[in-house]
Amino acid sequence: MGTNPFEVAMKFAxxxxxxxxxxxxxxxxxxxxxxALEKGHEIFRVFFYHDGVDNATRLTTPPQDDRxxxxxxxxxxxxxxxxxxxxxxxxxxxxxxxxxxxxxxGKDATNIHPAFKISGLGQxxxxxxxxxxxxVFGD
Amino acid sequence: MSGVxxxxxxxxxxxxxxxxxxxxxxxxxxxxxxxDQDVSLAFVDDGVYQLVKGQQTAEIGMKNFSPTYSxxxxxxxxxxxxxxxxxxxxxxxxxxxxxLVWEDEDDDWAERDSIRFVSRAELAEIMEASDVVFSF
Numbered sequence: 001m002g003t004n005p006f007e008v009a010m011k012f013a014x015x016x017x018x019x020x021x022x023x024x025x026x027x028x029x030x031x032x033x034x035x036a037l038e039k040g041h042e043i044f045r046v047f048f049y050h051d052g053v054d055n056a057t058r059l060t061t062p063p064q065d066d067r068x069x070x071x072x073x074x075x076x077x078x079x080x081x082x083x084x085x086x087x088x089x090x091x092x093x094x095x096x097x098x099x100x101x102x103x104x105x106g107k108d109a110t111n112i113h114p115a116f117k118i119s120g121l122g123q124x125x126x127x128x129x130x131x132x133x134x135x136v137f138g139d
Numbered sequence: 140m141s142g143v144x145x146x147x148x149x150x151x152x153x154x155x156x157x158x159x160x161x162x163x164x165x166x167x168x169x170x171x172x173x174x175d176q177d178v179s180l181a182f183v184d185d186g187v188y189q190l191v192k193g194q195q196t197a198e199i200g201m202k203n204f205s206p207t208y209s210x211x212x213x214x215x216x217x218x219x220x221x222x223x224x225x226x227x228x229x230x231x232x233x234x235x236x237x238x239l240v241w242e243d244e245d246d247d248w249a250e251r252d253s254i255r256f257v258s259r260a261e262l263a264e265i266m267e268a269s270d271v272v273f274s275f
Contacts, residue, residue, distance in 0.1 A: 015273075017160075050163055089166060093159075121170040128271045129143050129174065136274045 012036055013127035014046040017138030019054035020069035021062070026055050029137035030072060037080050045083045045127040046073075048116070050138070053091045056084075058113035074115035084116045085123045145270035147176045151186035152275065155205065156196065161189050162204050164275035169207075172214035179218035179269070180211070181262060187225045190236040190254075205237070212241030212253055219253045222262050 014033055018025035033043055048055055060070045077084045086096055091112075092105070098112040112118065128134045149168050155161040168180065182190055189205070196203040211219070219239055226232065239253040257265065266272060 017275075049167075050159065090163060121167055122173070124167065125171045125174045125176075128147065128273070129145055129176065134271050134273070136272070138274060 007039070009040055009042065010036075010132045011042045011044050011130070013044050013124075013131035013134045015124065015134060015136045015138075016046065016048045016052035016055060017050045017136065019051035020060065022051075023139050025137040025139060026052065026069055026073075027067075029135070030069070030076065032135060032137070033082075034076055037076075043080065043082055044131045045085060045123065046077075047124045047127055048084070048086045049090055049121075049124065051090075051094065052138075053086045053094050053096045056086045056091075056096055056113055056116035057111045059111050070113055074113050077115040085119045086112070086116050087124070088118050088120055091118050145176050146268065147171065147178045148266060148269040148272045149178070149180045150266070150272055150274045151180065151182050151189055152184045154185040154188040155194070156199060156201055160275045161186070162202075164273070165204060165207055167273060167275075168211070168216065169214060172216065175215075178216050179220060179265070180216060181220040181222070181266070183222045183225050183259075183262065185225075185229075187221055187229065187231060187236075190219075190221065190239075191231070192235065192237045208237055209239055211239065215241075217241045217251070217253055218255065220255055220257050220262055220265060222259055223256050224259045226256075 014029055016026050016029045020026050033046060037043060055070060055073060057070060062068050096112055097107050097110045098118050099110055101118060102110050149164055151161060151164055153160045190208060194203050194205040233256060240250040241253050242248040243251050
């Protein structure tokens with residue numbers, strides 16, 4: 001916890017409700033998560049809901065002089081071994097697909113970045129129960 | 140879930156069909172019911188439109204999910220707060236909303252009103268007392 005003995009380490013759950021680029025929510029969530037980790041706090045889980053699931057497609061190709069939001073999340077996730085979960089129901093609506101979903105729904109492609117996992121809404125509820133704070137980033 | 144029971148508030152701020160927030164919020168509430176937390180729902184701003192009765196969606200080609208609200212009592216959702224200022228600002232009255240109830244098993248399954256109309260100030264206090272606020 002840095003050098004300040006009065007700071008208390010907290011356990012955060014992060015909910016991201018908007019997709020990349022159209023809204024700042026994902027950027028804000030990323031910077032909050034990064035700052036919290038650098039301060040020694042724990043991130044129990046990052047849960048992507050609503051259009052937030054679009055943060056998990058590995059097929060995004062932003063202009064070279066812009067940030068790559070997906071890769072940025074992926075790098076943070078890898079560095080800190082983050083549990084980054086994409087809601088299955090929201091993902092199915094919006095076409096975010098992993099191998100399992102492609103198989104069970106008869107799709108001919110996948111697009112999820114390997115840093116993310118598709119799972120159920122129970123993961124969000126559990127994260128809210130287990131964490132000291134749920135931070136919701138949305139519009 | 141290790142016996143932890145928190146006060147969960149689901150805060151609904153948006154009209155029902157212009158965006159998907161209302162419907163996907165309801166999906167969280169239904170899934171979350173399995174976790175036996177102390178749950179309340181709040182409806183503020185355009186969110187109060189979610190509870191308006193007589194919704195008809197055929198012409199916009201969307202599913203009318205408003206009947207789901209009347210099933211919330213079966214999911215042990217007994218506390219639904221509607222902010223009176225939000226209603227008044229939109230020219231709505233309590234009579235414009237669905238009548239939502241839950242059944243009290245300790246009193247021969249008597250029906251109890253789920254909706255409580257609260258002021259903005261009261262809702263702020265209720266929100267303050269919540270452990271978790273899911274904002275939609």
